[in-house]
Structure formats: structure tokens, C-alpha cells
Amino acid sequence: MRFFGRASTFGWLDAQFARVSASEGRFVALRGRRQVGKSRMLTEWLARRGHPSLYYQALGRPLDQELASFARAVARSSLGRLPAAVEAGATWSTWQDALDALGQAGAGAPLGDGPAVVVLDEFPYLLERDPGLEGTLQAAWDHDLQHTGILLVIIGSDVSMMEALTTYGRPLYQRAVPKQLEPLDPAEVAELLGLDPTEALDTYLMTGGFPKIVAERGQHASREGFLAAATADEAHPLVFTGAQMLDAEFPPHLGARAVLEAIGSGARAFSAIRTRAGVSERTLAAALEQLAAAGVITRSDPRAGRRITKRTRYGVADPYLRFWLRFLAERRTDVARGRGDLVAADIDRAWQDYAGSAIEPLVRSAIERLLPDPRFGEARLVGAYWTRDHSVEVDLVGTDRDGPDAQVAFTGAVKWRASRPFDADDAGLARRLGREVPGWQPATATVGVSRTGFTDDAALDVALGPDELLAAWR
Numbered sequence: 081m082r083f084f085g086r087a088s089t090f091g092w093l094d095a096q097f098a099r100v101s102a103s104e105g106r107f108v109a110l111r112g113r114r115q116v117g118k119s120r121m122l123t124e125w126l127a128r129r130g131h132p133s134l135y136y137q138a139l140g141r142p143l144d145q146e147l148a149s150f151a152r153a154v155a156r157s158s159l160g161r162l163p164a165a166v167e168a169g170a171t172w173s174t175w176q177d178a179l180d181a182l183g184q185a186g187a188g189a190p191l192g193d194g195p196a197v198v199v200l201d202e203f204p205y206l207l208e209r210d211p212g213l214e215g216t217l218q219a220a221w222d223h224d225l226q227h228t229g230i231l232l233v234i235i236g237s238d239v240s241m242m243e244a245l246t247t248y249g250r251p252l253y254q255r256a257v258p259k260q261l262e263p264l265d266p267a268e269v270a271e272l273l274g275l276d277p278t279e280a281l282d283t284y285l286m287t288g289g290f291p292k293i294v295a296e297r298g299q300h301a302s303r304e305g306f307l308a309a310a311t312a313d314e315a316h317p318l319v320f321t322g323a324q325m326l327d328a329e330f331p332p333h334l335g336a337r338a339v340l341e342a343i344g345s346g347a348r349a350f351s352a353i354r355t356r357a358g359v360s361e362r363t364l365a366a367a368l369e370q371l372a373a374a375g376v377i378t379r380s381d382p383r384a385g386r387r388i389t390k391r392t393r394y395g396v397a398d399p400y401l402r403f404w405l406r407f408l409a410e411r412r413t414d415v416a417r418g419r420g421d422l423v424a425a426d427i428d429r430a431w432q433d434y435a436g437s438a439i440e441p442l443v444r445s446a447i448e449r450l451l452p453d454p455r456f457g458e459a460r461l462v463g464a465y466w467t468r469d470h471s472v473e474v475d476l477v478g479t480d481r482d483g484p485d486a487q488v489a490f491t492g493a494v495k496w497r498a499s500r501p502f503d504a505d506d507a508g509l510a511r512r513l514g515r516e517v518p519g520w521q522p523a524t525a526t527v528g529v530s531r532t533g534f535t536d537d538a539a540l541d542v543a544l545g546p547d548e549l550l551a552a553w554r
Contacts, residue, residue, distance in 0.1 A: 083124045085268040086117075091262060093125055096181045096257065097231050100195040105226045109252070112327055112397070115321050117291040118235050119201055121261060132158040132196040138205040146209060147172050159196055161185060163499035176216050177204070183224025195229040202435060203234040204241050218251035238329065240374040263289030263400075266442070267553035273298045277546035278531060285438045290399025292317045307427055311420030319415055322404030329374065335359050339367040340396070344405025348393045368394065369453035376401070378441070383463030383477040385488045385519015391468055402438060436496040440464070440475055443529050446552035447478070447543065447544070455542045457489035457525060461475050465491075465517045472516045476527055479519075488519035490542070492527030502530035504537040
């Protein structure tokens with residue numbers, strides 16, 4: 081697959097590397113969901129920059145096998161005299177010995193031809209086999225490695241574990257600089273595949289910007305062709321990546337897995353999730369905290385001119401995982417038995433209704449990226465509003481700040497229909513519902529978002545189509 085994007089991350093890595101000198105190292109902790117492209121990105125950066133480097137990917141094997149594999153990676157590296165020492169028979173029986181060897185090799189002289197990069201990929205695997213490695217690495221960094229000319233990079237797909245490594249009280253606190261790699265954004269998806277804005281946003285709602293899935297979408301001229309091919313193959317990235325993510329992060333025996341599946345199936349309120357997941361209130365509360373901390377779910381309250389609590393809604397944060405949970409999680413057996421055509425047909429029938437709901441958080445994120453913008457008044461934050469009985473639902477509410485006494489700068493509606501434009505009736509309904517938002521004033525603007533354009537009589541203060549939404553990421 082052609083490598084694409086990541087310019088901002090390359091620039092960030094360049095800046096970290098630029099701070100490395102013969103006497104000062106730099107330590108980075110790179111995290112990101114599985115299949116987001118962390119390893120590929122860093123490999124590409126190293127290849128393009130040509131820095132002397134050691135790249136080691138942990139295998140989750142017993143300690144002796146892991147260290148033997150590490151020694152082979154050292155032998156293949158371009159770290160000055162260290163590979164020759166391994167070729168001459170140098171071995172290590174502990175990670176302390178291996179890290180000491182790195183530090184000693186870099187003492188007084190660069191490990192390579194100038195500053196070097198040392199990468200420990202899948203670092204959580206190493207911690208599973210050797211829980212003391214976190215402290216060992218801290219000691220090695222403090223005593224030797226930070227005084228050598230290296231950029232040390234640890235990588236992990238367990239986002240919550242990698243994030244915890246750099247928090248207060250942990251050995252690597254204020255040593256490793258954290259960085260999270262996100263999937264490709266909608267504009268990158270559009271540019272990579274040469275799609276128009278509408279197709280790009282639809283593709284993003286299915287793929288979430290995960291590079292391997294996006295690349296597969298690029299092999300097909302239409303969404304329908306992509307789905308037909310994906311659901312004909314149980315090993316297709318669209319089908320198996322979601323299961324791979326959940327199995328790695330939330331095994332089936334964990335309550336958090338059942339809670340996530342309940343949210344993915346459409347339950348959004350606490351009571352509805354508890355009923356669908358079949359768990360106790362205590363288990364549900366703990367699971368929601370765990371999922372939110374891992375960045376897997378979103379937790380939102382109605383946005384208005386005053387703080388509103390006890391109406392919290394939960395959603396799946398990642399568009400791909402939301403799509404997978406909705407359409408594929410329980411249908412993989414159909415794909416495996418050769419009836420993916422049934423799955424594809426069900427997705428096609430439900431797509432417009434699904435996309436109309438799934439696009440809303442993406443629209444809110446896009447508008448928030450555009451702010452500040454005089455079209456939206458003093459708005460800096462974008463959310464939604466709903467009443468307890470759901471008799472009033474407002475897709476877009478922009479406020480100047482969070483909390484009490486916020487100014488409601490705009491309200492609005494999203495109409496993501498395939499053929500009918502946003503018309504005067506839609507605009508009238510948006511204005512009527514907007515007036516139900518606490519804090520609404522006559523000066524509050526009305527915003528409309530449409531997939532297929534607007535009629536002349538819609539008379540909105542702001543009208544946004546796919547082009548304007550995609551521009552938020554450019």
C-alpha cells in the first residue's frame with residue numbers, strides 16, 4: 081500500500097530528533113489503536129530520514145526468547161560498533177544487561193553516524209513478561225541512555241496502558257514524551273482515494289480512517305462494490321479488524337466488552353445500556369469509566385446556556401468501530417459461511433438512516449475545528465441538546481464556553497439525505513426546536529448541514545455542505 085499522509089507526525093518526530101545531541105537523548109512514548117499504522121509510520125519515517133537506527137518489535141514470548149530476538153535486531157541495526165559485538169557473541173540474560181549495553185556503547189561516542197533512533201515496538205508485550213521493566217528502563221534512562229545521542233521510542237497499541245506509563249507516580253513520568261497517533265482524517269481519506277467530499281465522508285464513516293481499510297476501499301469504484309468484496313471474505317480488514325481490536329483490548333469475559341457492544345447496538349442512556357448488557361449498576365459504572373478512559377466511548381450531556389446533568393448519552397468514539405459493532409459484529413458467521421451477500425444487502429438497506437445519525441458527531445467536530453469563525457458568532461464549543469423524554473432533539477448547539485451562563489451562539493440541524501435537499505420546512509423546524517434550547521435568544525443563528533444542498537427558500541444563517549465540512553481538516 082502506498083504510504084500517505086502523516087506529515088504533521090513526521091514534523092513532530094523531526095522536532096524531537098533535532099533535540100538529540102551527543103550528550104542529550106530524547107524519549108518518546110507513541111501510542112495508538114491497533115491497525116492505526118504506528119509501526120508503518122515510524123518505519124517510513126526512518127527510511128525517509130536515513131537515521132542510524134535499531135527497530136525491535138516485541139513478540140510476547142518468554143524473556144529468553146525475547147532477548148535473543150532483540151540481539152538479532154541489534155545485529156541487523158546500524159548502531160555503530162554494537163552490531164559487531166553481537167556478531168562476536170555478546171548476549172544478554174536480562175533487560176538490564178541489554179539496556180546497559182546500549183548505554184555503554186553510546187558513552188562518549190554516538191551509537192551511529194550521528195544521533196540514532198532506538199525503537200521498542202509493542203512495549204506492553206515486554207511489560208507483560210517482565211513487569212519490572214518499567215523501573216529498569218527508568219534507571220537505564222536516568223543513568224546512561226539520556227546522556228547518549230539517541231531518540232528512544234516505545235510504541236504500544238494498548239492505549240490506556242501506554243497513557244498510564246507517563247502519568248504521575250509511574251517510573252517514566254516526565255521522562256517519556258507522550259504522543260498519540262490517530263487514524264487518517266477525512267481530508268486525507270479524500271485525497272488518498274481521489275473521492276469527492278460526499279464519498280469521502282461516507283467512506284470515513286465506514287473505515288474510520290484506518291489505513292489498511294481505507295486502502296481496500298480504494299480498490300473499488302463505489303461503496304456498494306467495496307461492501308460486496310469485504311463481506312465475501314472473512315479475512316477482509318473491514319470484517320476482522322474490529323474483532324482484533326476488541327479481543328486485544330476487551331476480551332469477551334470482561335464486563336466492558338458487553339457494555340461496549342450494547343452501546344454499539346444503539347443503547348445510549350445508562351438504563352438502556354444496563355438492560356441491553358445485562359450487568360449491574362456497579363459493573364456498568366466501572367465499565368463506562370474504563371471505556372471512557374481508553375477513549376473508546378464518548379460521554380456527552382446536552383449543551384445549552386446552563387449546565388444540564390443526568391441526561392448523559394454514550395456513544396462509540398471511533399467511526400469504524402461504531403460501524404463494525406452495528407453491522408458486522410454479530411454477522412461474521414454469515415460472512416464465514418459464504419452468505420456475505422445477505423450482510424451487504426442489510427447494510428445497503430440501512431445505510432442512509434445509519435449515515436444520517438453517524439455523521440452528526442463528525443459534523444460537530446468539523447464545525448468546532450472551523451471555530452472561531454464570524455459566521456458562528458462567539459461559539460467555541462459544539463454539542464447537541466435533548467430533553468429527558470426526547471421530545472426535543474437539536475443536532476447542533478454552539479456555545480461560547482462550557483458551564484452555566486454560556487452564550488448560545490447558534491442552533492441547527494443536520495439532514496444527510498441522499499436525494500432531498502435541506503428545504504424551508506427543515507429550516508422552520510430547526511428554528512422552532514432551537515428556541516427550546518435554554519439560553520436561546522433572538523440573535524441566536526440557525527445553522528443547516530446537508531448532504532445534497534439547500535433550496536433557495538431555506539433562509540438559513542449558515543448553510544454547510546460536504547465541501548465545507550471536509551475543509552475543516554484541510
